[in-house]
Amino acid sequence: MLDLNWGLPVIGYLFLAGVGAGAFTVSSSVLLRGGGFSSDHFSVARYGALLAPIPMMVGTGLIILELGTFQAAIANGDIGLFFRWINLFLTINMSPMSIGSWVLGLCILVSLIYAYTFLSKESAPDDDKKGLRQALAWVGIPLGISVAIYTGVMLGATPARPFWNSPVLALLFLISALSTGVAGILLLRALFGGHNPSQKMGTQSESANAPNRATYLLASSDSLLIGAEILTVFLFIMFAHLTIGNPAQAVSIILPGGELATLFWVGVVAVGLVIPVLIELRYVIPTLLYRQPYAMPRGVEMAVCVVILIGGFMLRYVVVVAGQLTGPMGI
Amino acid sequence: MEVTQKTISRRSLIGNIGKGATLAVAATALPSPVKAAVDQKSVHYAMVIDARKCTGCHACSVACKAEFEVPLGVHRSWVEYVEKGTYPNVSRSFLPRLCNQCSEPDCVSVCPTGATYKREEDGIVVVDSDLCIGCKYCMQACPYDVRFINPNTGTVEKCDFCLHRVTQGLEPSCVNTCQGRARIFGDLNDPTSEVAKLVATEPVTVLRQEMGTKPNVFYIGADHSDESDLRVPGQYVRVDTHRPIQERR
Numbered sequence: 001m002l003d004l005n006w007g008l009p010v011i012g013y014l015f016l017a018g019v020g021a022g023a024f025t026v027s028s029s030v031l032l033r034g035g036g037f038s039s040d041h042f043s044v045a046r047y048g049a050l051l052a053p054i055p056m057m058v059g060t061g062l063i064i065l066e067l068g069t070f071q072a073a074i075a076n077g078d079i080g081l082f083f084r085w086i087n088l089f090l091t092i093n094m095s096p097m098s099i100g101s102w103v104l105g106l107c108i109l110v111s112l113i114y115a116y117t118f119l120s121k122e123s124a125p126d127d128d129k130k131g132l133r134q135a136l137a138w139v140g141i142p143l144g145i146s147v148a149i150y151t152g153v154m155l156g157a158t159p160a161r162p163f164w165n166s167p168v169l170a171l172l173f174l175i176s177a178l179s180t181g182v183a184g185i186l187l188l189r190a191l192f193g194g195h196n197p198s199q200k201m202g203t204q205s206e207s208a209n210a211p212n213r214a215t216y217l218l219a220s221s222d223s224l225l226i227g228a229e230i231l232t233v234f235l236f237i238m239f240a241h242l243t244i245g246n247p248a249q250a251v252s253i254i255l256p257g258g259e260l261a262t263l264f265w266v267g268v269v270a271v272g273l274v275i276p277v278l279i280e281l282r283y284v285i286p287t288l289l290y291r292q293p294y295a296m297p298r299g300v301e302m303a304v305c306v307v308i309l310i311g312g313f314m315l316r317y318v319v320v321v322a323g324q325l326t327g328p329m330g331i
Numbered sequence: 332m333e334v335t336q337k338t339i340s341r342r343s344l345i346g347n348i349g350k351g352a353t354l355a356v357a358a359t360a361l362p363s364p365v366k367a368a369v370d371q372k373s374v375h376y377a378m379v380i381d382a383r384k385c386t387g388c389h390a391c392s393v394a395c396k397a398e399f400e401v402p403l404g405v406h407r408s409w410v411e412y413v414e415k416g417t418y419p420n421v422s423r424s425f426l427p428r429l430c431n432q433c434s435e436p437d438c439v440s441v442c443p444t445g446a447t448y449k450r451e452e453d454g455i456v457v458v459d460s461d462l463c464i465g466c467k468y469c470m471q472a473c474p475y476d477v478r479f480i481n482p483n484t485g486t487v488e489k490c491d492f493c494l495h496r497v498t499q500g501l502e503p504s505c506v507n508t509c510q511g512r513a514r515i516f517g518d519l520n521d522p523t524s525e526v527a528k529l530v531a532t533e534p535v536t537v538l539r540q541e542m543g544t545k546p547n548v549f550y551i552g553a554d555h556s557d558e559s560d561l562r563v564p565g566q567y568v569r570v571d572t573h574r575p576i577q578e579r580r
C-alpha cells in the first residue's frame with residue numbers, strides 16, 4: 001500500500017470500535033428507555049449486547065498489529081517486544097490515546113459483563129439479572145459514546161495533520177458509530193431473527209407485529225442518524241474549505257479533482273449514506289405518513305445494513321489516508 | 332552526573348505513578364528558592380544553521396548515521412536541496428533538517444506512554460526506547476516528519492542533539508563534522524554563547540512557525556520555498572529531500 005504510518009489495521013480498528021461502541025450505546029438506551037419498542041425492546045437490546053464486545057475486541061487485536069514493537073517482535077522473534085503495549089496501561093496522561101486506551105479497555109470489560117447478562121436464551125426482562133443488566137446499561141451509554149468520540153479526538157489532536165484537525169471529525173465519527181451500530185443490530189436480527197426469543201412469547205396481540213415494529217423503529221432512527229451524518233459531512237467539508245491555508249488545502253484531496261475524491265464521493269457518500277437512506281425512506285415513509293404496515297423484505301434489509309457498514313469502513317479509510325497524504329503547506 | 336540520575340529516577344517512577352505524580356512529588360520536595368536556582372542554572376540547548384554556509388555535502392547526515400548506526404532508509408538528520416526559478420534567474424540552496432527540540436512539542440503531548448518527554452534540565456526532547464510501544468502517534472503529531480520507526484527495535488527514534496555527547500561536554504556529531512561551520516550548537520540561556528548572540532543579532536527563522544511548536548533550531552538565510560509554491564503561476568520549485576519519502580510531509 002501507500003507509505004502510511006497508520007494503515008489498514010488502524011482503519012479497521014477505528015471502524016470496528018465504532019460499530020461495537022455504537023451497538024453498546026444503542027442496546028443500553030433501548031433497554032433502559034424501551035423507546036416505543038414495547039415487548040420487543042428486550043430482543044433488540046439483546047442483539048446489541050451480544051454484538052458489542054466482539055468488534056471492539058477484534059479491533060483492539062488489529063491495532064496491536066500496527067505497533068512498531070509488535071512488528072519488530074515478529075520480524076526478530078523477540079518475545080519481550082510482543083507485550084510492549086502493556087506500557088499503555090502502566091501510566092495515564094493527557095494524551096488522547098492514553099485516555100482512550102483506558103476508556104476502551106473499560107468499555108470492553110463492561111460490555112462483556114453486559115453481554116453475559118443476556119447470554120442465556122431464556123433471559124427475559126424480569127429475570128434475576130435485571131438489576132445488574134440495568135446498572136451496566138447506565139454505564140454503557142456514556143462509555144460507548146466516549147469510545148466513539150475518542151477515535152475522532154485522537155485524530156483531531158494533531159495540528160500537523162490539517163485534514164484531521166477539525167472539531168467536526170469527532171462528531172462525524174460518533175454519528176457514524178451509532179449508525180453502523182444500528183446497522184449491525186439490524187443485520188443480526190435479519191440473519192437470526194427467526195429464532196428470537198420474544199417471538200415465542202406471543203401472548204399479546206401486538207407481538208405478532210412486534211418484529212416488524214422493532215425493525216421499523218430501528219430503520220427509521222437509522223435514517224435519522226444518516227441524515228445527521230450527511231449534514232455533518234457537509235459541515236466538515238465546508239468549514240475546512242472556507243478556511244484559508246492548510247485545512248482548505250488538505251480538504252481539497254476529497255473534493256472534485258482530488259486524489260481521493262472518487263473514493264470519498266462514491267464509497268462514503270453514495271454507497272454509505274445516500275443509497276441506504278433512500279432505500280430506508282422508501283419503506284419508512286409510507287408507514288410514517290400513511291400508517292401502512294411496514295414491510296421491508298429481509299434481503300433488502302440485509303443489503304442496506306451491509307452497505308451502511310461498508311460506508312462506515314470507507315469513511316475511516318478515506319479520513320485516515322487523507323490525513324496522512326496531506327500536511328502543512330510550505331516549510 | 333545529576334543528569335543521569337534524574338533520567339533513571341524518572342524512568343522507574345513513571346511506570347508506577349505516572350508523569351503528573353512524578354512532577355508533583357518533585358515540586359513539593361524542593362523548597363521554592365532552591366527550585367528557582369535550578370531553573371536559572373538550567374541549560375537551553377539550541378542550534379543555529381547558517382544555510383548560506385552549507386554546501387549540501389551531506390557530511391552531517393553521514394556523521395549522524397555513523398554515530399547512531401541509523402538503519403538504511405531512515406534518517407535522524409538529512410539535507411534537502413531546493414531549486415527554484417526560471418533560467419537564467421535560478422537558485423539552488425540547501426536545508427539541513429533535524430528534530431527542532433521544540434519548546435512546545437506536539438510529539439510529547441500525544442505520547443500515551445510518556446516515552447517521549449522534554450528534559451527539564453536542558454530542553455532536549457528524547458524518546459525512552461524502553462517505554463515506547465511504537466504506536467506512531469508522535470510521528471503523526473510532529474509537524475516536521477523527523478521521527479521514524481527503527482526497524483530493528485520497532486520503537487521511535489529521532490535526533491536528540493547527540494545527548495550522549497553533549498552531556499559529556501562535546502558538540503553534536505553533525506556540528507563537529509560540518510566543514511563549512513554551518514551548524515552552530517550551544518546554550519541559549521548563556522548570553523555569551525555563539526548561538527545566543529546569533530539568535531539575538533541575525534534575522535533567524537524557524538521552520539513552519541505557524542505550527543506553534545516553538546522550534547529551537549534556528550536558520551540563517553534558509554530558503555523556505557516549497558513545492559506547494561508551484562501553485563503560484565510561473566514559479567518553478569523542486570525539492571529533493573534525499574529520503575525515500577520524496578515529498579516533504
Ligand code: SF4
Nearest residue numbers: 430431433436438473
Ligand atoms: S521537531 Fe517534532 S519530534 Fe522534534 S520536538 Fe518538535 S514536534 Fe517533537
Ligand code: SF4
Nearest residue numbers: 442463464466467469
Ligand atoms: S511511538 Fe513511542 S514515543 Fe511515539 S507516541 Fe507512541 S509510545 Fe510515544
